[in-house]
Amino acid sequence: MKMPIPDAKTIARRAEIIDRLRAIVPGEGVIVDESELRTFECDGLMAYRQLPMVVVLPSTTAQVSGILKACHELGVKIVPRGAGTGLSGGALPLADAVTVGLGKFKAVLDIDYENRCAVVQPGVTNKAITEAVQDQGYYYAPDPSSKIACTIGGNVAENAGGMHCLKYGLTTNNVLGLEMVLMDGEVIRLGGKHMDAGGLDLLGAVTGSEGLLGIITEVTVRILKQPDTAKALLVGFPSVEAGGACVANIIGAGIIPGAMEMMDKMAIGAMQQFVDSGYPLDVQSLLVVELDGPEAEVTYLTERVRTIAEGVGSTFLRVSETEQERQQFWLGRMSAFPSVGRISPDYMTMDGTIPRHQLTNVLARMNGLATKYGLRVANVFHAGDGNLHPLILYDANQPGELDKAEAFGHDILRLCVEVGGVLSGEHGIGVEKRDLMGEMFTEDDLLHQQRLKCAFDANGLLNPGKVFPTLNRCAEMGRMHIKDGKLPFPDIPRF
Amino acid sequence: MRELIKAHTSDDVLDAVQWALSDTPKTLEVTGLGSKQGLGTRSQTDGVLDLSGLSGIQLYEPEELVMSARAGTPVGEIQAALDEANQMMAFEPWAPQGLYGTNDGTIGGLFAAAQAGPRRPLAGAARDHLLGFHAVSGRGEAFKSGGRVVKNVTGFDLSKLMAGSMGTLAVLTDVAFKVLPKAEKSRTILLLGAVDFGQAMRTAQNSPYEVSGVAHLPFAIAQRSEVSYVSRAGTSVTAVRVEGPGPSVEARCQALKTLLSPFGAVEELHTTNTETLWREIRDVHFFAGDQPLWRLSVPPTSGPDIAKSLSGEHFFDWAGGLIWLASDTQQDVRQRLDGGHATLMRGSQDVPVFQPPADGVAALMGRVKDAFDPHAILNPNRL
Numbered sequence: 001m002k003m004p005i006p007d008a009k010t011i012a013r014r015a016e017i018i019d020r021l022r023a024i025v026p027g028e029g030v031i032v033d034e035s036e037l038r039t040f041e042c043d044g045l046m047a048y049r050q051l052p053m054v055v056v057l058p059s060t061t062a063q064v065s066g067i068l069k070a071c072h073e074l075g076v077k078i079v080p081r082g083a084g085t086g087l088s089g090g091a092l093p094l095a096d097a098v099t100v101g102l103g104k105f106k107a108v109l110d111i112d113y114e115n116r117c118a119v120v121q122p123g124v125t126n127k128a129i130t131e132a133v134q135d136q137g138y139y140y141a142p143d144p145s146s147k148i149a150c151t152i153g154g155n156v157a158e159n160a161g162g163m164h165c166l167k168y169g170l171t172t173n174n175v176l177g178l179e180m181v182l183m184d185g186e187v188i189r190l191g192g193k194h195m196d197a198g199g200l201d202l203l204g205a206v207t208g209s210e211g212l213l214g215i216i217t218e219v220t221v222r223i224l225k226q227p228d229t230a231k232a233l234l235v236g237f238p239s240v241e242a243g244g245a246c247v248a249n250i251i252g253a254g255i256i257p258g259a260m261e262m263m264d265k266m267a268i269g270a271m272q273q274f275v276d277s278g279y280p281l282d283v284q285s286l287l288v289v290e291l292d293g294p295e296a297e298v299t300y301l302t303e304r305v306r307t308i309a310e311g312v313g314s315t316f317l318r319v320s321e322t323e324q325e326r327q328q329f330w331l332g333r334m335s336a337f338p339s340v341g342r343i344s345p346d347y348m349t350m351d352g353t354i355p356r357h358q359l360t361n362v363l364a365r366m367n368g369l370a371t372k373y374g375l376r377v378a379n380v381f382h383a384g385d386g387n388l389h390p391l392i393l394y395d396a397n398q399p400g401e402l403d404k405a406e407a408f409g410h411d412i413l414r415l416c417v418e419v420g421g422v423l424s425g426e427h428g429i430g431v432e433k434r435d436l437m438g439e440m441f442t443e444d445d446l447l448h449q450q451r452l453k454c455a456f457d458a459n460g461l462l463n464p465g466k467v468f469p470t471l472n473r474c475a476e477m478g479r480m481h482i483k484d485g486k487l488p489f490p491d492i493p494r495f
Numbered sequence: 496m497r498e499l500i501k502a503h504t505s506d507d508v509l510d511a512v513q514w515a516l517s518d519t520p521k522t523l524e525v526t527g528l529g530s531k532q533g534l535g536t537r538s539q540t541d542g543v544l545d546l547s548g549l550s551g552i553q554l555y556e557p558e559e560l561v562m563s564a565r566a567g568t569p570v571g572e573i574q575a576a577l578d579e580a581n582q583m584m585a586f587e588p589w590a591p592q593g594l595y596g597t598n599d600g601t602i603g604g605l606f607a608a609a610q611a612g613p614r615r616p617l618a619g620a621a622r623d624h625l626l627g628f629h630a631v632s633g634r635g636e637a638f639k640s641g642g643r644v645v646k647n648v649t650g651f652d653l654s655k656l657m658a659g660s661m662g663t664l665a666v667l668t669d670v671a672f673k674v675l676p677k678a679e680k681s682r683t684i685l686l687l688g689a690v691d692f693g694q695a696m697r698t699a700q701n702s703p704y705e706v707s708g709v710a711h712l713p714f715a716i717a718q719r720s721e722v723s724y725v726s727r728a729g730t731s732v733t734a735v736r737v738e739g740p741g742p743s744v745e746a747r748c749q750a751l752k753t754l755l756s757p758f759g760a761v762e763e764l765h766t767t768n769t770e771t772l773w774r775e776i777r778d779v780h781f782f783a784g785d786q787p788l789w790r791l792s793v794p795p796t797s798g799p800d801i802a803k804s805l806s807g808e809h810f811f812d813w814a815g816g817l818i819w820l821a822s823d824t825q826q827d828v829r830q831r832l833d834g835g836h837a838t839l840m841r842g843s844q845d846v847p848v849f850q851p852p853a854d855g856v857a858a859l860m861g862r863v864k865d866a867f868d869p870h871a872i873l874n875p876n877r878l
Contacts, residue, residue, distance in 0.1 A: 114697055115794045115816075137703070159648045172652065173623050188855045193794035195816060196609070196620050196659075198836035198850035199878065200860045204622055204655025208648050225703040252558040254581070254676030293705065294750070297743030353644040355559050387646040425646035433649075440649060441639075448638040448867070449651040455862035467650065480516070480634055480869065 001048060001431055004465045006095035010076055014053060017076055017098065021056050024066040029104075031055040040081065040099050044146070045089035045432055047348070047402060052079065052093035059104035061179065061187060061217040068215065069185025071098055077461050078183070080211040082122065082154025085146040087349055088430030090158060090210045090466055097464075100215060102153050108132045109218070115193045117176055119220045122153025126160075129221060138223040141168035144426070145334065153216045159208030161426030163259040163290075163333075166384035168224070170426070172207040177220035180206065180213075183457040193220060205452060210428050211463040213456040227292040230258065231302055232329040235309045236283030236316030240264065243285030244359040245312040247383045250289070251356070253308060255301055258292040261333050262383035264363065267340070267391070268332075270378055274339035277332030280316040287383065288333055290326075336380045336391070344376070344393035346402075350409050352416030353425035356386045365415055366390060373408040375401075387425035388416070414439055429467045437469050446470075451477055498542035502549050502567075505629060505637065505668035511544050512666060512872070513635040520870040525662040527567050530591035530600030531608055533841055535661055535848050535877045546603060549668060554643070557582055561626065561643050563671035566603025573602050577674060585675040586624050587612035593778025594788070594841060603667040609659030612777035613708035613736070616700065616813050622658035624673045630657065630665035633868025643671045656863070661878040664867035678707075678738035682748050683764040683772060686755050688730035693799040693815050695758040699735040700795065700814035702754055704747040708736035709814040710776050716810045719781045722768045733758075736773060776812055782821040787842030789828055791818040793835035801831050849878055 010017075021030045031037060032054055041049045058064045071078055077097035084091050093099050105121035108129070112118070113136055120129060126147040129140040143162035144150055150160065156178065161170045168174070177191030190203040197203055206213050237243040243262055250257065263271070268286050272279040279286055287309075291301045302319055309317055320326035332339070340347045354362050363379065370377045376393040390412055394405040413423050417439045424433055437446060446468060453460070454474035464471060498521075500511045515521045521541035526532075528547055546567035554563045557580040564573060570588075577583055588610035591600045606628075609621040627641025640653035657667060689695045692711045700709045710733070717725050717732040725732050735755070737747045752761045764772065775781065782788055793801055798815030807822020820828070825844055828837045836850035852860060864871070 112794075112796075113701065114796045116701055159652070161646060161648075165646065169619060169623065170646065170648075172655070173619050182855075182859070186855050188859065189853070190856065192834045194792045194835035195615065195813065196611075196622075196792055196836075198792075198838065199659075199852050199856070200664075200863055201609075201622055201655045201659055202856065202859065202863070204652060204658070205863075207655070208652050212651075225701055227705075228703050248558050251560065254679070256675070293739075294703070294743055294746045296746035297740055300740050300742040353642075353646045355556070355561075355644060357556070357559060382646065385646040386644055420642075421644055422642045422647045422649045424649045425644075426648055428648050429650065437650065440642075444636045444638045445640065446650075448632060448636070449640070449653065451866035452651055452653070452656070452863065455859065455866045478869070 003050070003094065003431070004471060010096040011053060017074060018054055020070045020074065021054060021067060021098065024070065025056055025058050025063050029057045029059070031057070040084070040093060040101070043084040043089060043091040044087040045092065045430065048089050048092050048431060050093045050095055052099040053096055055099045055101060057101045057104050061181065064100065064181045064215050064217055065185045065187055067098070067100060068181050068183055071461065072184045072459070075459065075461070077464055079463055080157065080215050082151040082157065083125070083149050085150040086154060086158055086428060086430065087351070088424070088428040088432040090428055090430040090463070092431055094465060102151065105153070105217065112193060113138065116223055117193050117220050118223050119218065120152055122216045122219060123151050126150050126152060126155055133223050137226050139226050140174070140221055141224055142171050142174055152219050152221065156207050156216055156219055157209065157211050158428045161387070163261060163382060166260060166382065167256050167258050172204060174222045175203065175207055175219060176222055178203060178206060178216055179218035181215045181217055183214065183459070183462050191220065210430060210467050212453050212467060213462065229295045229298045230290060230292040230326060231298050232320045232326045233289045233302065233305055234278065234316070234318045234329050235287040235289065235314045236280045237285045238283065238313065238315050240285045240363050241360045242312045242314070243287055246287060246309050246314065248356060249308045249312060250305055251384065253304065255304060257289050257384060259290040260384035261288045262286070262381050263333065264379040266376065266378040267336065267380050270339040270343045271332035271335060274342050275331050275335050277328055278318065279332050283316055288329055333380065340378050340391045340393065345395040345397065348392040348394065348405050348409055350388070350390045350392065350412050351424050351427035352413050352421055353385065353387045354416050354419050354421035358419040358421070359386070362388070362415060362419060366412055369408055369411050373404050375405060375408055386421065410436060431466055434467060435469050447472070447477055497540070499545060500542055501545045504549065505631070508544065508549065508631045508666050508668050509635065509637050512631045512633065515542060515872050516635045516870060520872050522872050522875050525666050525874055527601030527604045528569065528598050530597040531595065531604060533595040534608060537877065538875045540875065544666065546601065546666070552576055553669065560645070560674055561671060562674050563643060563669060564602050565669055566601060566667040568602045570599040570602055570605055581677050582674045583677050584624065584672070585614060585618035586621050587614040587618070587777055588621065590778045593780055602670055606658050606670055607660060607662045607667060613710060613773055613812050616816065617705065617707045622655050625654040625658050625670060626673055627671040628654055628657055628667050629669040630667045632665040633870065633873045641671065645673055662874045663864060663878045664873070666873065680741045680744045681736060681738040681766060681769045682744050683769040684735040684737065684748060684751050684755060685724060685728070685762040685764060686733040686735070686758055687728050687760045687762065689733050689758040691758060692731065692733050693796070695733050695755055696811065696814040697795055698754060699751060702751065704737065704751055705739070706735050707738045708734070708773055708776070710734045711811040711815070713810060715808060716781045720772060720775055722764065722772045724762060724764060724768065725772060734772060736769060779819050781810060782808070782819065785842060786821045787823060787844055788840045789820040789822070789837055790840045791820060791828065791832065791835060791837045792816065793818065793832060797833050804831050
């Protein structure tokens with residue numbers, strides 16, 4: 001993976017840049033010592049590391065604005081950073097850039113139960129939002145598996161998902177408003193406590209823009225009342241096909257479960273070995289289906305799902321009897337990453353989405369690729385929405401295995417695109433999938449995305465080297481190439 | 496002389512936009528079935544690009560909850576296909592027929608105008624259901640974004656930007672969107688004559704009973720309903736819709752009746768009446784005609800006070816977060832807002848149709864417009 005060549009002139013001005021930053025954020029908020037910078041050298045995509053030039057940790061919107069304005073004037077690049085849990089390298093530092101960490105923005109500013117929303121600073125963790133509102137019976141719905149550590153600012157930047165987005169939507173469907181700072185230091189507000197801001201939906205465009213459009217300094221999220229009841233079903237099948245058919249039939253019957261997760265034999269074994277969740281080891285695929293809502297609904301749907309599962313030949317079926325048991329059913333799935341970490345020195349988490357009916361085909365071809373590369377793969381996926389998370393097992397200490405694992409991962413993502421899916425369901429493009437964007441998009445597709453960036457950041461200073469495989473200058477992209485336009489229908493009536 | 500260009504393929508659209516850009520740039524009005532010509536300022540353009548011939552459902556996989564269609568496909572055709580599979584567009588788009596007395600319009604127009612109705616607080620807006628699109632930008636280049644799957648964070652989410660852009664950035668040629676199963680059963684709880692109806696609406700909305708519509712009709716409005724339980728209530732009517740599997744709907748209705756009974760007398764509507772009432776609310780049936788019509792999106796708690804301060808007739812949707820106001824009076828509706836925005840959906844007054852954004856945001860929107868349509872040839876001044 002190549003990153004843009006660091007600008008030696010910028011690095012040579014490091015002392016000057018540090019002085020400017022210290023004038024904005026006094027004291028320990030500007031980090032310059034190598035040992036301390038080391039903490040920020042990577043995010044959740046740990047295969048890539050780079051020491052940042054400087055790290056600055058502002059604590060007010062005015063400071064963020066001051067930092068961006070100064071860097072805009074100086075022509076210095078910026079890498080925004082939340083908790084650094086992202087899996088696609090969106091917060092990977094650059095040698096000639098200032099990493100702006102939002103970790104000090106930890107306040108819950110306003111909880112407005114009547115209007116079902118909470119206004120929080122970007123450094124508040126995903127889980128802390130739910131914790132702040134749960135005594136009144138509310139929660140924040142999107143639940144990425146890193147919810148204990150990841151922050152809402154990062155969730156917005158990456159449009160984070162989670163197990164429950166099948167029913168409750170991704171981050172983008174649960175954010176009502178933002179305050180953000182543009183690269184030139186201007187502070188803008190989008191949306192608010194009402195629905196659907198007027199004019200162009202910039203709020204929607206900013207969500208999931210991976211730190212390329214601005215720095216988020218405040219987020220208004222929608223909170224929901226917790227459902228009365230939730231039950232989980234563990235359903236095992238003698239084949240992947242049967243598991244896939246069960247998922248298709250549940251959705252086909254008009255049932256949208258709160259969550260519907262699937263795992264293959266390799267993943268089941270790893271999880272059950274890591275923590276006892278009651279997973280059967282003699283099945284080829286396992287579903288965890290969560291049904292939530294009023295008790296009458298949960299009871300009714302549980303029976304319908306049971307009938308559907310038995311109809312496609314399930315060989316194992318248990319319904320959680322208690323809340324404790326429901327949580328136990330989830331424990332294995334929630335521990336997918338450490339479980340796989342236990343059976344392999346290293347693993348790579350992939351993230352693609354496919355049309356659900358392609359599941360069996362894609363898994364079969366993925367197993368073929370595993371044989372070709374001589375690597376193992378464990379599969380967990382958000383079955384309800386076709387979002388795959390193949391975990392490629394490798395050993396970084398074996399020469400060439402990392403490269404092999406990466407090539408395998410790229411083949412999996414190409415396969416996802418080939419069958420009508422996409423490169424990323426919820427982890428983002430970052431640097432990890434940047435060079436695969438051409439698999440899904442034409443040059444004109446990518447240029448239109450990049451021109452949106454130009455409207456926000458004309459000098460390309462925010463998070464360069466991420467998302468887009470080529471760095472284009474805005475001025476060049478602005479040129480028009482129009483062929484001789486001929487009136488297409490010379491003989492049609494005119495008025 | 497105005498050129499009328501009727502497109503039958505996406506290449507026709509590309510040709511048309513390139514023609515408009517050649518020599519001296521020429522402006523284009525982008526139209527489908529003309530159902531929403533009453534919405535937004537229309538300027539005299541050099542040409543009209545008619546997409547009604549760019550029609551047809553391209554893909555419909557009910558078990559995958561996805562449909563894609565060419566932009567000029569009539570919404571009626573889409574609805575018919577969805578009805579056959581017992582599915583729906585869950586965001587409940589309002590019908591232009593109701594607001595403008597025209598027709599149901601095209602699927603491209605539906606997303607371009609971001610039409611969404613009573614189920615919006617539960618199910619999301621049009622933008623939340625648009626999964627991907629193909630379009631030709633004002634630069635005369637064909638491009639796409641998104642895809643056909645729900646979970647997708649590959650690149651910038653330009654679908655959000657297109658939804659509600661009123662055709663001012665690009666001409667949509669194909670849209671892919673999410674569809675959902677229709678509910679097995681639907682019921683409506685009616686709360687009659689509630690004095691504190693604002694609190695009652697929020698109590699229902701914020702309950703764990705997953706209500707799919709919360710509206711309030713003042714007495715004068717309720718009288719215009721075709722549902723006799725509503726028109727003959729003799730007082731104001733607060734309506735709460737509950738949808739889902741049979742046993743669930745019954746249990747939730749029971750719980751909601753208990754929850755709402757301190758606010759007034761409660762009654763229950765069954766399927767047919769529920770359908771009629773919510774169609775009336777969605778399509779603003781109560782304000783048919785050509786009286787100026789405002790749509791105000793506000794925080795639900797501010798809805799009742801804002802409505803009280805404005806002259807004209809009104810009713811509420813979205814638990815108070817949406818006010819429909821019909822009024823001939825020239826009044827500064829936007830000055831009453833405390834957060835939120837107002838759109839003049841119908842009629843003309845001496846104010847912009849769409850809420851002018853704050854300065855910084857307006858400048859940014861201007862730059863976005865320039866990025867996609869640098870010569871401002873598409874639907875000039877429409878948004």
